Amino acid sequence: MTIKPTPRLAIDGDAVLKEAVSRISHASKPGTPARREFLRRSLTLGGLAMLTGCSLTDEASVDTALSRISRINDDVQGWLFDPNRLAPTYPDSMITRPFPFNAYYGQDQIREVEESSFRLEVTGMVADKRKWSLPELRAMPQIDQVTRHICVEGWSAIGKWGGVSFGHFLRRVGADLSAKYVGFKCADDYFTSIDMATALHSQTLLALTYDGQPLPPKYGFPMKLRMPTKLGYKNPKHIQAIYVTNMYPSGYWEDQGYNWFGGS
Amino acid sequence: MHWLNALAVVILMMSGWRIYNATGFLGFTIPKGITLGGWLGGALQWHFAAMWVLGINGLLYLAFNLASGRLLRKFFPVSPKALLADLLAALQGNLAHADPRHYNMVQRLAYLFVMLDSVLLVVSGLVLWKSVQFPLLRELMFGYEGARLVHFIAMAALAAFVVVHLAMVVLVPRTLVYMTRGR
Structure with a gap:
C-alpha cells in the first residue's frame, strides 16, 4: 500500500465549527426571533455551499480541527474498549486463503530478518531489559487463535496466528502495567504504538506463527503483534524493539492522519 | 436541525465515497472529484x-419528536389507501401543498423511511467502526462484512431520497422558504 496524502478540499473549518457551536447554544433557547432564525439558517446554507465551492481559507486550520476530533475519538474508543470483550473466533475452515499481503510497500520489498542473529529488544518502563532470542520466545507458553483481520481500507480476512500472550510477556519482563503506551519499532522501518489496555487484552498475541508454521517474511517474520481488537495498521510486523512508555509514541500511518487508537 | 443534518450528510456521503474507493468492493469506483x-x-x-454531528443531531431530533408527540402528529397515520391516492395525484402533478406544515401521505412515508434508513446507517456504521465492541449489533448486521454491504445500500437509499427530495424542492420552491424560515 503506497498511498500518499494529496491536497484536500479546503473548507473553512473555524467557520463550520463556530457555526456548530452557535447552533448548539441556540438550540436551548426556544422562541428565537424569526429574523435571527432566518439568518442562522442561511448561514448554515452558506456552510453547505462552501462544501461544493472548494478552497476558501487555509487548509491547516481544517487539518488541526480534524486532528483534534481524531484525538477525541481516541479517548472515546479507549472508553468504549471492554478488556473482557473477545473478538469472534472462527473454525480453521473459514481461514482466507491465500491470506492477503499488506504493507506500506510492495511484495518485492519484503524484509528478510536473519533468525540466528535476531534479538528482540525490550526497553522503557520494564524491570528486565535483557534481549530475547527466538528460541527463548518459542519456549514460552504458546496459544493460537483464528480471528478476523480488518483493514482500515475496509476489507477483512480471517487468519490463524499463534504465539505468546502479550500480556503474559509484559508481566514476564516486569513492565509497568500502569504505563499508558507500548511502542514498537520494526525491521521494515515501520513503527506504531498501542494503549496498555489493549496490550493486556487476552487475545493480544506476540505472534510467532501463521497457520501453524513459523511466520513467513511476508506476514512479518520473526514476529508481529496480532490484535483482533485493532485495525491492520496497528498490528506491526518484523518487530525488533518493544518499549513501554508514558510519552505518546505515535506511528507511521498515525503521523499521516490515521486514527491512533484504530480499534474495532 | 435540518440544515446541520444536511451538512453532516453531505460530508459523510462524500467522505464515505472516498473510503469506499479504497477497495471499490462492489466493482466500481466513485469519481474522485465528488469525494x-x-x-x-x-x-x-x-x-x-461528521458522524458525531449526524448522531447527536439525530438523537436530539428523535427525542424531541417523540417527547413532544410531533412524530405521531405529523407522520401518522399512514394509510395505504390514502398513500395510493396521493401517489397518483403526485404523478399527475396535482398533489396539493396548500399547507406545507401538513405532510401528505407520500411525504410521511418518505420522511419515515429516511428516519429508519438513517438509523440503519448509524447502526451499520457502529459495527464497521467497532465490530468487536458491539457484538449484538454485529450479529444484527450479518457480521462485519454484512455491515459493509448494509452501510453501502443504506447510503444509496439515502442518496436516492436526497435526489427526490431536492427535485421536489425545485418543483415546489416555496417549501424552501418555509424550511429556511423554520415555519
Whole structure:
C-alpha cells in the first residue's frame, strides 16, 4: 500500500465549527426571533455551499480541527474498549486463503530478518531489559487463535496466528502495567504504538506463527503483534524493539492522519 | 436541525465515497472529484468527525419528536389507501401543498423511511467502526462484512431520497422558504 496524502478540499473549518457551536447554544433557547432564525439558517446554507465551492481559507486550520476530533475519538474508543470483550473466533475452515499481503510497500520489498542473529529488544518502563532470542520466545507458553483481520481500507480476512500472550510477556519482563503506551519499532522501518489496555487484552498475541508454521517474511517474520481488537495498521510486523512508555509514541500511518487508537 | 443534518450528510456521503474507493468492493469506483478528504486518511477524519454531528443531531431530533408527540402528529397515520391516492395525484402533478406544515401521505412515508434508513446507517456504521465492541449489533448486521454491504445500500437509499427530495424542492420552491424560515 503506497498511498500518499494529496491536497484536500479546503473548507473553512473555524467557520463550520463556530457555526456548530452557535447552533448548539441556540438550540436551548426556544422562541428565537424569526429574523435571527432566518439568518442562522442561511448561514448554515452558506456552510453547505462552501462544501461544493472548494478552497476558501487555509487548509491547516481544517487539518488541526480534524486532528483534534481524531484525538477525541481516541479517548472515546479507549472508553468504549471492554478488556473482557473477545473478538469472534472462527473454525480453521473459514481461514482466507491465500491470506492477503499488506504493507506500506510492495511484495518485492519484503524484509528478510536473519533468525540466528535476531534479538528482540525490550526497553522503557520494564524491570528486565535483557534481549530475547527466538528460541527463548518459542519456549514460552504458546496459544493460537483464528480471528478476523480488518483493514482500515475496509476489507477483512480471517487468519490463524499463534504465539505468546502479550500480556503474559509484559508481566514476564516486569513492565509497568500502569504505563499508558507500548511502542514498537520494526525491521521494515515501520513503527506504531498501542494503549496498555489493549496490550493486556487476552487475545493480544506476540505472534510467532501463521497457520501453524513459523511466520513467513511476508506476514512479518520473526514476529508481529496480532490484535483482533485493532485495525491492520496497528498490528506491526518484523518487530525488533518493544518499549513501554508514558510519552505518546505515535506511528507511521498515525503521523499521516490515521486514527491512533484504530480499534474495532 | 435540518440544515446541520444536511451538512453532516453531505460530508459523510462524500467522505464515505472516498473510503469506499479504497477497495471499490462492489466493482466500481466513485469519481474522485465528488469525494471529500483527498486520501483515505483524510476521508476517515471527515467521516469520523461528521458522524458525531449526524448522531447527536439525530438523537436530539428523535427525542424531541417523540417527547413532544410531533412524530405521531405529523407522520401518522399512514394509510395505504390514502398513500395510493396521493401517489397518483403526485404523478399527475396535482398533489396539493396548500399547507406545507401538513405532510401528505407520500411525504410521511418518505420522511419515515429516511428516519429508519438513517438509523440503519448509524447502526451499520457502529459495527464497521467497532465490530468487536458491539457484538449484538454485529450479529444484527450479518457480521462485519454484512455491515459493509448494509452501510453501502443504506447510503444509496439515502442518496436516492436526497435526489427526490431536492427535485421536489425545485418543483415546489416555496417549501424552501418555509424550511429556511423554520415555519
